[in-house]
Amino acid sequence: MHAALTLRRRSAEPRSARLAAERPDVRRHLDWATAHFGDPRVAVWHWPGPLGGARTREQVRERLRIQAAQCARDGYTLWMWREIGSGELIGQIGLQPADVEGERVIEVGWSVAPERWGQGFATEAARVSLEWGFERAGLREIVSFAMVENASSLRVMEKLGMAYERVFPRAGVPHALYRVRHGEWQRSRPAPVGSIEHE
Numbered sequence: 001m002h003a004a005l006t007l008r009r010r011s012a013e014p015r016s017a018r019l020a021a022e023r024p025d026v027r028r029h030l031d032w033a034t035a036h037f038g039d040p041r042v043a044v045w046h047w048p049g050p051l052g053g054a055r056t057r058e059q060v061r062e063r064l065r066i067q068a069a070q071c072a073r074d075g076y077t078l079w080m081w082r083e084i085g086s087g088e089l090i091g092q093i094g095l096q097p098a099d100v101e102g103e104r105v106i107e108v109g110w111s112v113a114p115e116r117w118g119q120g121f122a123t124e125a126a127r128v129s130l131e132w133g134f135e136r137a138g139l140r141e142i143v144s145f146a147m148v149e150n151a152s153s154l155r156v157m158e159k160l161g162m163a164y165e166r167v168f169p170r171a172g173v174p175h176a177l178y179r180v181r182h183g184e185w186q187r188s189r190p191a192p193v194g195s196i197e198h199e
C-alpha cells in the first residue's frame with residue numbers, strides 16, 4: 001500500500017453514523033471549548049464545588065494541550081466530535097486516565113453542547129470510544145463516573161451497558177462509579193457501531 005495512505009489509515013480517528021472525531025487541537029478547538037467549558041450549565045457537572053466550576057480560556061488551552069499529548073502517546077483521548085452533516089462541533093467525548101480512590105483507571109467521559117442535549121450524541125460517540133478502547137487500545141476495562149444527581153450522564157452509562165459499582169467521594173462530592181470489562185462489552189454490544197478502520 002502507498003505509504004501516505006497507510007499513514008492516513010493508521011492515524012484515522014473514530015467515526016460513528018453521524019459524528020467524526022478530531023484530535024484536540026488548540027488552533028481548531030480553543031474558541032468552541034472556551035465557550036463550552038466556560039458555560040456554568042456544563043461546568044457545574046465537571047468541576048463541582050471545590051473544583052471551581054467554569055474554566056478560563058487559559059485552563060481550556062492547557063487541557064487541549066494535555067489531551068493532544070495524550071492522544072499522541074496513547075492513541076486516544078477525549079476527542080472533539082463534529083457532526084458530519086452540519087460540520088458543527090457538538091461535544092468532547094472519549095477516554096482519559098483518571099484516579100478513583102487511588103485506583104488508576106481509564107474513564108470514558110462526555111460533554112455535549114447544551115443546545116444538542118437529548119439527541120443521542122453522547123451515547124453514540126461513547127459507544128465508538130469504548131470500541132476503540134477495547135479493540136484498538138487493548139484496554140481490559142473502562143469506568144465512568146458522574147455526580148449522583150447527574151441523571152442524564154448516569155442514563156448514558158446504563159445505555160452503554162456499563163454496570164453500577166458504588167458511590168465514592170470525588171472532591172467531597174458523591175459520584176456513582178460504573179464499569180465495563182472487555183468480555184462483557186463483547187457480549188452486550190449491539191451490531192457494528194462505528195467505522196474504525198482496522199489495518
Ligand SMILES: CC(C)(COP(=O)(O)OP(=O)(O)OC[C@H]1O[C@@H](n2cnc3c(N)ncnc32)[C@H](O)[C@@H]1OP(=O)(O)O)[C@@H](O)C(=O)NCCC(=O)NCCS
Binds near residue numbers: 043
Ligand atoms: C450528560 C450529557 C453528556 C448527555 O449528553 P446527550 O447527548 O444529551 O446524551 P444522550 O442523548 O446520548 O442520552 C441522554 C439520556 O439521558 C436522558 N435524560 C436526560 N435528562 C434526564 C433526566 N433529568 N433524568 C433522567 N434521564 C434523563 C435522556 O432521555 C437520554 O436517555 P434516553 O435515550 O433513554 O431517552 C449532557 O447532558 C452534558 O453534556 N451535560 C453537561 C456535562 C456533563 O454532565 N458531563 C458528564 C459529566 S460526568
